Amino acid sequence: xxxxTLCMVHxxxxxxxxxxxxxxxxxxxxxxxxxxxxxxxFQKLDNSDFLTWARKIQQQFQxxxxxxxxxxxxxxxxxxxxxxxxxxxxxxxxxxxxxxxxGKKEREQNDANWLKKGQNLTKHQWLQEWNKQDVFRxxxxxxxxxxxxxxxxxxxxxxxxxxxxxxxLRDSWLKSFKKQVYWACGSSDKKFVELKESRIxxxxxxxxxxxxxxxxxxxxxxxxxxxxQIIQGVL
Numbered sequence: 001x002x003x004x005t006l007c008m009v010h011x012x013x014x015x016x017x018x019x020x021x022x023x024x025x026x027x028x029x030x031x032x033x034x035x036x037x038x039x040x041x042f043q044k045l046d047n048s049d050f051l052t053w054a055r056k057i058q059q060q061f062q063x064x065x066x067x068x069x070x071x072x073x074x075x076x077x078x079x080x081x082x083x084x085x086x087x088x089x090x091x092x093x094x095x096x097x098x099x100x101x102x103g104k105k106e107r108e109q110n111d112a113n114w115l116k117k118g119q120n121l122t123k124h125q126w127l128q129e130w131n132k133q134d135v136f137r138x139x140x141x142x143x144x145x146x147x148x149x150x151x152x153x154x155x156x157x158x159x160x161x162x163x164x165x166x167x168x169l170r171d172s173w174l175k176s177f178k179k180q181v182y183w184a185c186g187s188s189d190k191k192f193v194e195l196k197e198s199r200i201x202x203x204x205x206x207x208x209x210x211x212x213x214x215x216x217x218x219x220x221x222x223x224x225x226x227x228x229q230i231i232q233g234v235l
Contacts, residue, residue, distance in 0.1 A: 004067045005034070006231075013127075022224040023228075027232065048161045054083050074094070075096075075162060077095070085177050093182065093184070094219050095217050134191075137216065140222050175203050178203060178205060181208065183196070185217075
């Protein structure tokens with residue numbers, strides 16, 4: 001029987017438990033599952049850029065036997081797009097952006113505004129405002145977050161260091177590993193459906209691209225069953 005190791009990486013403001021609903025719909029059959037904690041990773045890294053994190057993950061899973069399957073949601077997927085994949089590896093990207101073709105300055109300013117709000121608002125007020133953003137408008141489920149003050153301040157640093165405005169374009173990475181990469185977005189996630197049509201379709205095979213029905217951006221919360229089906233197909 002083929003040996004497979006599964007690694008799952010949550011999104012911004014997330015926790016490893018975000019995968020719990022998806023996990024309940026997977027038939028893992030003794031497949032080892034590692035759920036990464038991005039906040040802990042960020043705190044441990046000396047140089048917290050995308051490639052440093054990717055090297056850390058590669059070292060962590062270097063000894064894994066057989067095929068490795070990496071699954072990333074949103075920020076988690078953006079980070080995974082910096083891995084140097086081995087020939088048998090597979091990557092599933094959920095609501096993950098390959099980088100901005102334009103508007104980096106505007107995104108940088110937007111991030112700066114959120115960082116400033118983090119100094120002026122309580123963490124609960126900040127999270128309420130964050131969840132009102134247009135990208136989450138069609139999400140049917142938004143996870144409840146309860147951070148300590150220290151964790152909240154650390155997430156603001158994550159926002160600064162792993163911002164989409166700091167990310168280099170990953171189009172060439174997607175094209176290089178197109179036989180190994182799968183990409184999905186929520187059918188009601190207007191921004192990412194447009195991204196799928198305008199860019200992703202030109203980078204990956206058609207049967208590696210999915211729209212997850214009845215879901216906004218938060219696909220792992222809105223429709224964990226469909227997400228699990230995609231992962232199961234790759235496994």
